[in-house]
Amino acid sequence: MPKVTFQPFRSTLMAATMLICFQAVARADDAALTSSQFADANALYGTHCAACHNGDRLGGMGPALLPESLTRLRGSMLNDVISNGRAATQMPAFDQVLNKTEIDLLASWLRQPLSETPSWNMANIIDSHTVFVEPNQLPVKPKFTADPLNLFTVVEAGDHHITILDGDTFTPLDRFPTRFALHGGAKYSPDGRFVYLASRDGWVQMYDLYSLQTVAEIRVGVNTRNVAVSDDGRYLMAGNMLPHTLVLLDARDLRPIKQIPVDGDHGQSSRVSAVYTAPPRQSFIIALKDFPEVWEISYADTPQPVYPGFVHNYEANMVEALDVQYGPFPVRRIRLDDGLDDFFFDQDYRYLVGAARNGRDGQVINLNIGRKIADIALEGMPHLGSGITFEYQGRPVLATPHLKDPKISVIDMESWETIKVIETLGPGFFTRSHENTPYAWVDVFFGPNKDAVHIIDKRTLEIVKTLRPEPGKVAAHVEFDRSGTHALLSIWDDDGAVIVYDANTFEEIKRLPMKKPVGKYNVFNKITYSEGTSH
Missing domain, CATH: 2.130.10.10 (YVTN repeat-like/Quinoprotein amine dehydrogenase)
Incomplete structure (x- = not known):
């Protein structure tokens, strides 16, 4: 079967502010725009940016242009990218199209939040789902002689590519484009065959390491933190900063199963900081940004699918696998005295260690009993992850x-x-x-x-x-x-x-x-x- 080439950003139109999309950050000293300035900036965006990023700024061929998804360009760096473009991307230079005043105005406008919190519902998720290669058409064995368990997935942020590296000879086997602002942490199916990649702009991509081709992709949100794979290889969980949701996917082809709102007790909602897999517990552990809580979502009591995995028996089992019933995925809320960032787990996943928001210590949570059992002296913002x-x-x-x-x-x-x-x-x-x-x-x-x-x-x-x-x-x-x-x-x-x-x-x-x-x-x-x- 011919290889499917994944080209998510091909366009004949200018990809205005392509790099801005993921790498700008709102500045505290940005003054609010006047109604006239806002109208002018909106017109500039409509002329130069909307073709790639959509009129709602939620992304199209290009990524979303929202303060929440723009994280790294500080100060004048945002203006510089608009003016000069960015090498190895489709982001063009606008210094010959826009004057300095227009560039400054557009940069300031892009830092402004939307009047309403962006939504990305189940219908949007379903509409974004694409399967490039049906799983039952994938080969049983790798197309190369290298040890498939000693491969490396290398994330190249400089030009938004992935290199698959042979860990025995240290030679590349493949190099392919990804969505922009890919999260560094690649996740694998339990047998090591598939790698799952998540971008800050909400896209999740599934790549087959045996045939070296993209299998499927889906957009789960507007701004996504990361994904985790269940230890049995059945599910993928994605955590979003925008909207405030978790999205459960079928790991076989990324078909969406369930969207879970991250809601609190009094009508408030929370961003998701990260999603983790806890194999001995057969559950996902969720770090929340805005609540002093940790969530645990179990998949242990869901029916075992007829189809046991991806690597063997495709032809015999694929049709039956598509009829598996999902659920119920109960949410367990572990309430804490203080919010936690950046989790670490012991090897048995009995203990969770998190950095407290007070910046002075860490907390040890016993996941079995659901409460804090110890404090740790961890000032200086530990990077527990x-x-x-x-x-x-x-x-x-x-x-x-x-x-x-x-x-x-x-x-x-x-x-x-x-x-x-x-x-x-x-x-x-x-x-x-x-x-x-x-x-x-x-x-x-x-x-x-x-x-x-x-x-x-x-x-x-x-x-x-x-x-x-x-x-x-x-x-x-x-x-x-x-x-x-x-x-x-x-x-x-x-x-x-x-x-x-x-x-x-x-x-x-x-x-x-x-x-x-x-x-x-x-x-x-x-x-x-x-x-x-x-x-």
Whole structure:
């Protein structure tokens, strides 16, 4: 069967403000526009932007143009993108079309919220669903000889592509375009065959790693945080910032099953910070932005489908599988004294660790009994989502970087006491390791030493090596191969690279040029929930 080429943004019209869509942020000092200015800006948008982004600013061929979905361009950067465009995208330069006053006005207008909260209902979701290749037409075996469980999905944010990398030879097998502002965290089906990708603009894409082609896509919201895959491979759960909903999908072809409003007790609703899979619990865990609650949604009591999975028996089982009855997916609300951000779980998914909104500590929640059992000293905004676990002197520990402080905190996961604080050259973003290596790798993402990466001996909790792979450029996000013998590191730059290191000697093995490779995700480590990587 011929390969389907996925081209989500092809257009003969100018893709005005394409990059603005995902990367602008509202500034507190932006003055409200007068009615005349608002009308002028609205006319500019209608002339230059609506063809790609729709008149309602909710996105079309181009992404949504809303403050909630525009997160990174600060200050004059938004104006600069409108003026100069962006390389390797369809965003053109408008400095010859609009004058400075018009550009400034349009930029300010794009930062204004809509008069009404955007909606994206089940009818919208269903209408957006496209299946490019029917699952029963996919091959049973991979089209390549590489180990399918040692592949890496590399997210290249510089030009919005994914590279599928052979983890044995470190050679690319495929490179394909994605939706803009793709969330870094790729998620896999339990057998490792399919990878699911979510964009901030609400699109979810399903890609087959055996035949190297896109299978399906769907838009689940206007601004989406991430997706999670059930441990049995049946379901995909997406969490939205806009609208305030969760969306449950059939993982076989992304067909929508259910939209769940995230509503509180008194008519208020909440944005979703993140969705996680808790395999031993057969449930999804939901982090909420606006309520002091954690939600757990179980799929354990739903009927088992006739069709057992994607990899085998397509022809025999596909028709029967489509008739599976879904439900009921009960919501369990765990009420807390304080809101939590950025979750971390122990390996058994009995304990949830979250950073408290007060910025001074963390909280440990026992999910079995549904309440807080301990506080942890975690000031400095810990990035728990990229923490790791390992055994230290016979006890399980959690190691997490901090987004504001130059340190790594090591926490005893039995007493919940801080064992050690490891001083670093600056605040970090990612900590990574593997069961088969005695070392943990930590970046120094923020500050003047952003090009440094520390290597910590897990046996002594001491820094034994500091690398500077590309002076002056951000070095971040290490991910190990299946065996733990190689560590892959990203240079976060449009002229960046993935660098392969020997995990024992720390010597560079290979350097692969890439366009801002913000994340790399090994199939085996992800589907086995390795203690050295994020889940």
